[in-house]
Structures are given as structure tokens and as C-alpha cells.
Amino acid sequence: MTHDHEGGFDRRQTLKCMLWAGTGVVWTVAGGVPASRLIGSAKAAESGFSFVQISDSHIGFAKPANPDARVTLNAAIDKIAAMSGKPAFMIHTGDISHAAKANEFDDAQQMIGRAKLDVHYAPGEHDILDPKTRDVYLERFGKGATGGGWYSFDQGGVHFVSLNNVVDLKKNGLGSLGAEQLEWLEDDLKAKSTSTPIVIFSHIPLWMIAPEWGWGTEDSAQALAYLSRFGSVTVLNGHIHQLMQKVEGNVTFHTARSTAFPQPAPGTAPAPGPKLVPAGELRKWLGVREVVYAPTPTNLAVTDSDLS
Amino acid sequence: MRLSRLPEPLPRDACRETGVLSPPPSRGRDLLARPCARTRVEDPHERSDASLRRREKYVAAVMLAAAISAALAQTAWAGGLTGDASHGEALYEACQDCHSLDKNDVGPRHRGVFGRKAASLPDYDYSDALKSANITWNEETLDKWLTDPQVVAPGAKMFFHLDNPQDRADVIAYLKERAK
Numbered sequence: 328m329t330h331d332h333e334g335g336f337d338r339r340q341t342l343k344c345m346l347w348a349g350t351g352v353v354w355t356v357a358g359g360v361p362a363s364r365l366i367g368s369a370k371a372a373e374s375g376f377s378f379v380q381i382s383d384s385h386i387g388f389a390k391p392a393n394p395d396a397r398v399t400l401n402a403a404i405d406k407i408a409a410m411s412g413k414p415a416f417m418i419h420t421g422d423i424s425h426a427a428k429a430n431e432f433d434d435a436q437q438m439i440g441r442a443k444l445d446v447h448y449a450p451g452e453h454d455i456l457d458p459k460t461r462d463v464y465l466e467r468f469g470k471g472a473t474g475g476g477w478y479s480f481d482q483g484g485v486h487f488v489s490l491n492n493v494v495d496l497k498k499n500g501l502g503s504l505g506a507e508q509l510e511w512l513e514d515d516l517k518a519k520s521t522s523t524p525i526v527i528f529s530h531i532p533l534w535m536i537a538p539e540w541g542w543g544t545e546d547s548a549q550a551l552a553y554l555s556r557f558g559s560v561t562v563l564n565g566h567i568h569q570l571m572q573k574v575e576g577n578v579t580f581h582t583a584r585s586t587a588f589p590q591p592a593p594g595t596a597p598a599p600g601p602k603l604v605p606a607g608e609l610r611k612w613l614g615v616r617e618v619v620y621a622p623t624p625t626n627l628a629v630t631d632s633d634l635s
Numbered sequence: 636m637r638l639s640r641l642p643e644p645l646p647r648d649a650c651r652e653t654g655v656l657s658p659p660p661s662r663g664r665d666l667l668a669r670p671c672a673r674t675r676v677e678d679p680h681e682r683s684d685a686s687l688r689r690r691e692k693y694v695a696a697v698m699l700a701a702a703i704s705a706a707l708a709q710t711a712w713a714g715g716l717t718g719d720a721s722h723g724e725a726l727y728e729a730c731q732d733c734h735s736l737d738k739n740d741v742g743p744r745h746r747g748v749f750g751r752k753a754a755s756l757p758d759y760d761y762s763d764a765l766k767s768a769n770i771t772w773n774e775e776t777l778d779k780w781l782t783d784p785q786v787v788a789p790g791a792k793m794f795f796h797l798d799n800p801q802d803r804a805d806v807i808a809y810l811k812e813r814a815k
Contacts, residue, residue, distance in 0.1 A: 390731045426741050456741060456792065457762070498785070500794030541794055597802045598795060600729025 376415040376483045379407050379444065380528075382565030383585030385453065386435040387425035392601035392609075396425070396587035399613055400438050403586045407442045415482060417444045420565035420583060421451025421493065421530030427460040432467060450476055451530040451566065452493040452500070461494060477508050479515050486519055488512065490529035492544045500541025502531030502566075504550055513553045521556050528563040534573055534580045537593035542567050554578060567599075584613055716801055718808025726806050730795065736814050742793060748772050749811040764790035777807045 381403055388396040407417070419439070424431035432454075439446055448468045455461045465476050472478040476491040490512070492502035504512075519525070527533065533550065535543035544550075554560045560578040568585035569592065589602045589612040596602070604612050733741035743759040753770040754761040768788040770776050779786070781803045784793040797803045 390735065392728065392731070453741060457760070459760075496794060498794075499796065539798070596729070597726060597799055598729045598797055600732040600795070603728050 377412060378482075379410075379414045379417040379442075380420060380563055380583055381407075381417065381439075381586055382420040382530075382583040383422040383451065383568055383587055384419070384435055384439075385422050385425040385585065385587035386438075387428060387431035388587050388601075390601065392588040392603050397434060397438065399610065400435070400586045401441075402610065404438055404441050407444070414444060417442060417446045418487075418489075418528050418563065419446055419448045420528050420563060421449050422453040422565065422585075423448065423451065425453055425587075427454050427456050427464065429463070447480070447487070447489055447528075449489045449529050450491055450493055452496065455491075455493055473511060475505075475508055475511075477511060485524045485526055486516075488515065488525065488527045490527060490533075490550070492529045492531045492533070492547075496541070497545045498541075499539055501538060502529070502533075502541075502544035502547075504544060504546050509546065509549050509553075512550055516553055516557075519557070522558055524559040524561070525554060525557050526561045526563065527554070530564065531566045532564040532571075532580065532582055533562050534575070536567060536571060536582070537599075540593060540599045542593065542599070551575075551578060568602075586613060589613065716804035718801075718804035718806070718811075720805070720808040720812045722802075723805035723807070723809025724813060726797070726802055727809055730806070733793070733795065745810060746814050748814060749777075749807075762788070762790055762792050764788040765792075774804075774807055774811075777810070778803050781806060 381400075384400045384403075385393075385396045386400060393399060407414070417439070423435045450464055450468070455464050461476075465472070465474075469476045472489075475494070477489060479486060479488040481487070490504060490508065492504050495503045495505055497503050516525070527550075529544075531544050532542055533544050533547040535547075537543070555576065555578075558577055562578060562580045564580070564582045565585070567582050568588065568590040569582065570584055571580075571582045573580040588609070589604060590599050591602050602612070730745075734743070734745050736744060736746045738744055739756070739759045743756050743761070749772055751772050753768055753772060753776075754766040765788045768791075770780075770787070772780075776787075778800075780793075781795075781797050783796050784791050797806065
């Protein structure tokens, strides 16, 4: 049996809140537990590492809700580049481009490249519109990934999995993973011990936030079933352009803000889509907001192992 | 702006109570514009009561037919609602996740979409589903499309929908009136 206890908190610390500044969030992994902190203000974990998540940059979008999404992505990259503790890498949880055009991807990669970090992408439905753009996306971003664009990697004892849930959209635009990807996920996780912290990231949320708006993944329950044996699972998504969190068993779910434009909260508008905010307030909606982060030691992760 | 409605005629009872009668139906247009004259015409050769009642019934029938015809011309789609183009323009903000009026985006440009045959822009890559749907965009087809595009053309690229019929009517009015 292993029982991890480090720094006064149990391994199964949960993310109570997140701290955002500008348009990105930093994830710190200490003792196997991902936690977030304010970009530009916090130091990297002493015994761990940190990574950055950005999402929904929608490069190519130039409409009233944001006349130029490049400007706000650049603002996010400036924040990341100015961090005192260098993150290990960056993840982008999809909708890199707005209309899956080559010049949009080119611009996005050029801007994101200024951060000088390895970047791990998950596609959004704006990046893969049809079979043609799927092939183009995989050609550009799918190196090292499986045929469908999903992949995993390990960093600092944490197992990261990038999923693609935007190819076969279901009712109202719900995401789906599909049998092939689920089978791959089950196989990918088999070799991992239950004490391995898992971070899953994909574009569309893996929990049902608003199925009437397509804000969920139809077959995510199967994926979560494969993850249920792990003591620490963190799910990071984009798509809805706003912060939401949920804790369910050993799994914590987080959605990220966009770097381009906000969307309405479920139930507050007739439909999802770009939300027009007063002039001069856009960046506030994109994340110039402070939220207090506090670990909660109430959820203990007890991991059993056999005597072999 | 709401689509215009025909002016409401004075109630028939009101005409009777005031003793004001409609003029002879010389032109249908006058009937609609002046459903009930405001001044009584003194006529030394006033017609009989029976003649007046027949004329009054005739006027009412013509006005009713005209009103029904005009209403059908304005709202002849399944929802039967009159759209508010101004509110539709505000709602169109959400459509801009994928559409613009003048530029192809994730979806095709919208200017001139009302009355256009679906999947007919030569410079947009439509889904096979919409190409084979054989639709012309009018109030009825747009209402169905905005209710659930995947029912109209399963496999289409669009999933966006508006559940409220009035919202759909408003967006349709916007596309019809202001995206010409």
C-alpha cells in the first residue's frame, strides 16, 4: 500500500479554485497533484514542475466580439513568456484556428512559438471541420499521435493524455470519442499504476455541462470508467470559453477561458456563441480576474497494491 | 423593427354607436386606408336600412379577406410568427461563431441567403448532406433549419439551433430584411 503525503497535504488535494491573470493559467504539479497559480506571480513548485494551458485562440476571428483574436493571443503569450518560473511545456485545448485555414494555423504557431515552450495540442471543432481539414490538422499537429490524433506522454511522473472528441459530433454538437479511441485509451492506461497522476485534456468538456448546447461528450462515461481506478485524475477542457469546475470522485474537471472571446453561461442566452461585451472590457472577460486557490485535504486518495 | 401590419379597422359596433358609416367601396385600397369615415355625409336620398346592412357586410368581408391575404404573405411559415429584425440582429451575434454576412467562414456568408438555393455559393465547400437537400431558404425552411439542422440535412456541418420559435422568427426577419 502506498500513501502519499507531502507538504502537509494528501496527494488527493483537489483544486478548489483557480487563479487567472491575463489569458492563461499555470498548472503546478507537486507531489503528483496538479494545482494552478497566477501567471507571473507564483514560483514553480519546488519539487515538481509546472505547465501552461491556453485554449480557444480562434486565430482568424475578427468580429465585434473581438476585432482581432491575434492581439489577445499575443497578450497571453506575453504573460507566459514573462513568467519567473519557466513552465515545462504548454497545452492548447483546441480551436487554435477559427476556420481551419493554413494561414490561421501559421499565425497561431508563430505567436505561440514566442513562448519558447513545447506545445501539446488537442483539436477543436474549428480546427477540424471535415475530412479534408482533419487530414491537414493531423499532418501539421499529429506527429507522434495515433491515426486519429490522440496521444499520451509522461512528464515528471504524471501521465498526460490528449484526446480528440471533435471529429464525430453528436446531437446538438456534443463531442464523442468513438470506439477506436476508447479502446486505445483503455490500453494506454493499462500499464499505469493506480498511483500515477493522470491528466486528460481535450477540447470539448468530458462532463455534461449543457447537452442542449453540445457542451459535453456523449461517450465520456466510458473513458471515465477506465480512469476510475486512479487516485488522481485531472481533466482539462476548453470549448465553452469560461471557467467551470467539478469534482466527481477522484476526478476533477476544469474548463478554461478562451484567449479570443467569451461565451454566455448556460441558461443565460438563447444559444452559445460569441458574447459581445462592452468596449474596453474584453480582456477582463478573457481572464483578468483573480480567484483564490486553496487545496482541500478532505479527499484522501488511498491506493492499494498487491504484494508482488 | 417588426414587420408592418395592416391598420386595424374600427370595430363594427363602434361604427354603429357613433352612427358613422363607411363610404361606398369605390376602391379596395380606400377601404383599407379609411375603414370607417369620421364624418357623416348628409344625404337627402339616404339609402334604406337593408341596403346599408348589405354594404356594411360587403365592406367587412373585403377587409377581412385583405387582412388575411396580407397576413399570409408576411408570416406564411410553420411558426406563423412575425419576426423582429432588430432582436434578430442581436441574436445574430451568436451565429457569428461560424458565419458572417459578407465572408465565408466556418459556414457560408449570409448576405442574400433569403431566397437563395441552399448549397449554391460556388466558393464555399458545403457538406454533401446540404448539397443533396434541395432546399430554397425562405421563412419555412429557415425555421426548420434553425430548429435542428441535423433533422433537415443529417450530416450537415451545422449543429447550432434556436429553441425559441420567436428567436428563430427574429433571426429570419434579420436575414430577410437586413442581409439582402
